[in-house]
Amino acid sequence: xxxxxxxxxxxxxxxxxxxxxxxxxxxxxxxxxxxxxxxxxxxxxxxxxxxxxxxxxxxxxxxxxxxxxxxxxxxxxxxxxx
Amino acid sequence: xxxxxxxxxxxxxxxxxxxxxxxxxxxxxxxxxxxxxxxxxxxxxxxxxxxxxxxxxxxxxxxxxxxxxxxxxxxxxxxxxxxxxxxxxxxxxxxxxxxxxxxxxxxxxxxxxxxxxxxxxxxxxxxxxxxxxxxxxxxxxxxxxxxxxxxxxxxxxxxxxxxxxxxxxxxxxxxxxxxxxxxxxxxxxxxxxxxxxxxxxxxxxxxxxxxxxxxxxxxxxxxx
Numbered sequence: 001x002x003x004x005x006x007x008x009x010x011x012x013x014x015x016x017x018x019x020x021x022x023x024x025x026x027x028x029x030x031x032x033x034x035x036x037x038x039x040x041x042x043x044x045x046x047x048x049x050x051x052x053x054x055x056x057x058x059x060x061x062x063x064x065x066x067x068x069x070x071x072x073x074x075x076x077x078x079x080x081x082x
Numbered sequence: 083x084x085x086x087x088x089x090x091x092x093x094x095x096x097x098x099x100x101x102x103x104x105x106x107x108x109x110x111x112x113x114x115x116x117x118x119x120x121x122x123x124x125x126x127x128x129x130x131x132x133x134x135x136x137x138x139x140x141x142x143x144x145x146x147x148x149x150x151x152x153x154x155x156x157x158x159x160x161x162x163x164x165x166x167x168x169x170x171x172x173x174x175x176x177x178x179x180x181x182x183x184x185x186x187x188x189x190x191x192x193x194x195x196x197x198x199x200x201x202x203x204x205x206x207x208x209x210x211x212x213x214x215x216x217x218x219x220x221x222x223x224x225x226x227x228x229x230x231x232x233x234x235x236x237x238x239x240x241x242x243x244x245x246x247x248x249x250x251x252x253x254x255x256x257x258x259x260x261x262x263x264x265x266x267x268x269x270x271x272x273x274x275x276x277x278x279x280x281x282x283x284x285x286x287x288x289x290x291x292x293x294x295x296x297x298x299x300x301x302x303x304x305x306x
Binding site: 058059062063065066069070072073076 | 245248249251252253255256259288289291292295296
């Protein structure tokens with residue numbers, strides 16, 4: 001079986017999807033962990049504000065997660081469209 | 083696994099162009115809208131001092147979102163734009179949650195829905211900015227530090243629409259694909275309810291709230 005150009009395109013698209021998802025997951029992982037750690041510190045210092053702090057932390061994490069979501073969208077585009 | 087990434091489309095030729103309709107998305111959007119209309123009708127039909135269960139939910143949503151909007155926009159504008167924010171939040175929450183029901187798909191799983199909602203927020207915020215500040219002060223915000231920063235400011239405004247819509251789309255789409263793939267891997271045993279609870283209910287509610295809050299913040303930035 002010969003390896004044609006289309007096979008190479010598909011193979012590199014899959015490779016690119018993996019690399020994009022792996023590298024793109026680093027930033028949100030570090031950022032969300034940092035936000036959760038800071039929220040833990042704040043709750044330890046000020047336990048009666050735990051509800052407000054948790055809510056703010058979740059919203060901030062959902063926003064900082066978006067770079068990871070962009071790489072997920074790129075990976076899905078590479079897998080299903082290319 | 084065959085249905086992964088496939089969309090039912092209705093393609094109508096129209097004077098040399100092809101009009102494409104994503105049927106599922108349109109039908110699901112109308113189902114969500116009719117459920118919301120029904121909810122609004124039932125919650126407000128039997129008003130009383132002692133509220134029924136639906137009226138309690140409605141009052142809770144309206145009071146919280148009105149307070150949120152008035153915090154961000156001030157007394158007068160807040161009253162005027164709180165219904166928009168309220169409707170946006172309720173529509174998005176129901177759209178993200180409807181994927182839990184079998185055979186139903188989230189309308190936000192298609193990029194067209196979040197993108198149109200993001201464009202809605204974009205146009206409303208800029209219209210309001212021009213209306214409250216006047217055209218001169220509005221244009222002056224683009225050349226803010228000095229004149230050469232104008233391209234960056236324009237790109238920043240356009241990037242807001244892209245980021246807000248792709249965030250919602252990516253979360254819901256990625257969640258539904260993860261649910262599909264892992265349910266297939268474990269032969270639909272044990273895990274799917276927990277996955278649906280996390281990616282459907284939790285992530286859906288948080289992303290709907292984030293979308294609403296960011297639209298509100300974009301409007302507030304233009305007004306001030």
